[in-house]
Amino acid sequence: xxxxxxxxxxxxxxxxxxxxxxxxxxxxxxxxxxxxxxxxxxxxxxxxxxxxxxxxxxxxxxxxxxxxxxxxxxxxxxxxxxxxxxxxxxxxxxxxxxxxxxxxxxxxxxxxxxxxxxxxxxxxxxxxxxxxxxxxxxxxxxxxxxxxxxxxxxxxxxxxxxxxxxxxxxxxxxxxxxxxxxxxxxxxxxxxxxxxxxxxxxxxxxxxxxxxxxxxxxxxxxxxxxxxxxxxxxxxxxxxxxxxxxxxxxxxxxxxxxxxxxxxxxxxxxxxxxxxxxxxx
Amino acid sequence: xxxxxxxxxxxxxxxxxxxxxxxxxxxxxxxxxxxxxxxxxxxxxxxxxxxxxxxxxxxxxxxxxxxxxxxxxxxxxxxxxxxxxxxxxxxxxxxxxxxxxxxxxxxxxxxxxxxxxxxxxxxxxxxxxxxxxxxxxxxxxxxxxxxxxxxxxxxxxxxxxxxxxxxxxxxxxxxxxxxxxxxxxxxxxxxxxxxxxxxxxxxxxxxxxxxxxxxxxxxxxxxxxxxxxxxxxxxxxxxxxxxxxxxxxxxxxxxxxxxxxxxxxxxxxxxxxxxx
Numbered sequence: 001x002x003x004x005x006x007x008x009x010x011x012x013x014x015x016x017x018x019x020x021x022x023x024x025x026x027x028x029x030x031x032x033x034x035x036x037x038x039x040x041x042x043x044x045x046x047x048x049x050x051x052x053x054x055x056x057x058x059x060x061x062x063x064x065x066x067x068x069x070x071x072x073x074x075x076x077x078x079x080x081x082x083x084x085x086x087x088x089x090x091x092x093x094x095x096x097x098x099x100x101x102x103x104x105x106x107x108x109x110x111x112x113x114x115x116x117x118x119x120x121x122x123x124x125x126x127x128x129x130x131x132x133x134x135x136x137x138x139x140x141x142x143x144x145x146x147x148x149x150x151x152x153x154x155x156x157x158x159x160x161x162x163x164x165x166x167x168x169x170x171x172x173x174x175x176x177x178x179x180x181x182x183x184x185x186x187x188x189x190x191x192x193x194x195x196x197x198x199x200x201x202x203x204x205x206x207x208x209x210x211x212x213x214x215x216x217x218x219x220x221x222x223x224x225x226x227x228x229x230x231x232x233x234x235x236x237x238x239x240x241x242x243x244x245x246x247x248x249x250x251x252x253x254x255x256x257x258x259x260x261x262x263x264x265x266x267x268x269x270x271x272x273x274x275x276x277x278x279x280x281x
Numbered sequence: 282x283x284x285x286x287x288x289x290x291x292x293x294x295x296x297x298x299x300x301x302x303x304x305x306x307x308x309x310x311x312x313x314x315x316x317x318x319x320x321x322x323x324x325x326x327x328x329x330x331x332x333x334x335x336x337x338x339x340x341x342x343x344x345x346x347x348x349x350x351x352x353x354x355x356x357x358x359x360x361x362x363x364x365x366x367x368x369x370x371x372x373x374x375x376x377x378x379x380x381x382x383x384x385x386x387x388x389x390x391x392x393x394x395x396x397x398x399x400x401x402x403x404x405x406x407x408x409x410x411x412x413x414x415x416x417x418x419x420x421x422x423x424x425x426x427x428x429x430x431x432x433x434x435x436x437x438x439x440x441x442x443x444x445x446x447x448x449x450x451x452x453x454x455x456x457x458x459x460x461x462x463x464x465x466x467x468x469x470x471x472x473x474x475x476x477x478x479x480x481x482x483x484x485x486x487x488x489x490x491x492x493x494x495x496x497x498x499x500x501x502x503x504x505x506x507x508x509x510x511x512x513x514x515x516x517x518x519x520x521x522x523x524x525x526x527x528x529x530x531x532x533x534x535x536x537x538x539x540x541x542x543x544x545x546x547x548x549x550x551x552x553x554x555x556x557x
Binding site: 037038039040041045091092094145146147148169172173174175176177178179180202203205241242244245246248249252253256258267268270271274275277278279 | 448
């Protein structure tokens with residue numbers, strides 16, 4: 001079943017003369033982990049804003065075509081309706097933290113859903129634990145580092161247990177090991193709870209291993225999509241997209257006449273291919 | 282030269298930097314790396330006098346930051362914060378970038394030329410008259426970078442310059458700062474972006490829990506798995522690949538893609554003749 005279905009979706013911000021996304025059609029099924037990438041200004045964030053009705057209800061402009069999320073027509077609904085089901089982690093965590101204590105921010109969503117007190121407490125504890133910020137639950141957002149704020153913003157969304165999570169560069173302030181821990185947790189939720197994940201990210205070397213599909217956007221359109229190993233092989237269409245270094249290495253080798261088979265997405269895969277070739281199977 | 286001697290720094294009664302000793306010579310390229318909360322940002326805020334040591338001293342070009350005002354230091358030490366929203370306030374991108382030079386009293390003609398040059402370099406020209414707050418996260422970050430790079434400070438300190446930047450923008454940014462560095466400017470970046478560091482080839486100062494745990498060329502540090510893990514980093518992909526093949530006599534200190542390609546081709550050639 002398609003959880004997200006866009007048909008010829010076009011949106012132009014008020015005051016702009018060029019569509020930010022244009023004629024975009026895509027269908028995403030329940031439980032998919034989709035990475036959306038492309039050069040800055042390609043329309044990734046605009047696409048994300050359509051998934052929780054920030055477009056068109058908050059950002060003004062002209063929309064045509066259609067998009068539905070969980071069978072709800074986005075253009076006919078509000079962000080507050082969709083927020084129950086679609087969790088959104090913004091690029092800048094400060095935009096979504098406003099309480100005087102982190103745990104209040106994390107509890108805000110479940111309380112608004114009208115959940116019983118005990119259930120709210122359970123979810124808050126769980127979300128703080130999974131993001132590794134239990135020990136700073138009483139801290140105010142402005143006392144935290146950028147990385148800690150990012151964890152808090154993710155915890156606040158996890159506590160809602162949404163059906164769809166949309167994350168806009170959610171780990172950009174985190175150190176690499178912490179980023180991997182958070183991504184593992186998110187990937188774990190996908191496999192355990194069947195949550196659909198839409199992740200906007202430039203750092204494909206970090207996120208590709210979790211994705212079953214990559215969407216590459218340019219100038220408001222989807223220019224390439226498919227499983228990572230297939231997408232990273234289409235070098236000609238990848239201008240401006242930083243594919244993982246191991247994928248790039250294999251593509252350089254293949255250009256020089258050393259064909260080691262399918263383009264790898266992870267270091268482990270690349271290592272196995274090279275070893276197999278050198279050790280003669 | 283930036284020299285840090287016996288620097289301790291505490292706030293709210295908690296010591297966050299412990300006995301830091303460093304010398305950064307003019308024209309060096311430095312990356313400060315380490316886990317979230319290691320004290321990286323706190324350390325660089327001492328370089329332009331935003332913070333003063335609780336104990337010890339920081340000298341910039343021979344003068345202690347205790348005796349200099351931030352206004353005076355800022356002219357030689359340009360610091361770009363991690364979060365661009367903490368430093369953007371003007372109505373247009375052009376005015377934002379021109380602000381510092383206006384403050385320093387440059388003639389209008391010089392300001393216009395420099396601002397236009399930097400707008401062009403960082404791909405911001407189409408937004409000169411737009412409000413910084415209408416831009417995307419990555420674009421706002423570039424405006425923040427431009428507002429400091431525009432007055433060409435002697436020492437450039439950049440906190441997480443690659444956040445929100447796509448591959449092409451990162452490449453342009455790298456070319457620009459490498460060029461500034463080649464022209465004698467000191468460049469200090471605070472970053473978690475190991476792949477960017479491999480491309481820049483700096484000396485790395487590795488911080489963990491408020492102390493310097495290593496201070497060496499980038500390839501020595503990033504190929505040392507223990508250090509990498511201790512500082513909550515991950516090794517660069519090519520480094521990991523070479524490490525995983527070390528039993529086949531690959532050098533685990535190879536971190537960049539072109540060297541890896543060369544050694545692989547030497548080894549592969551023996552087995553599969555080129556098909557081209």
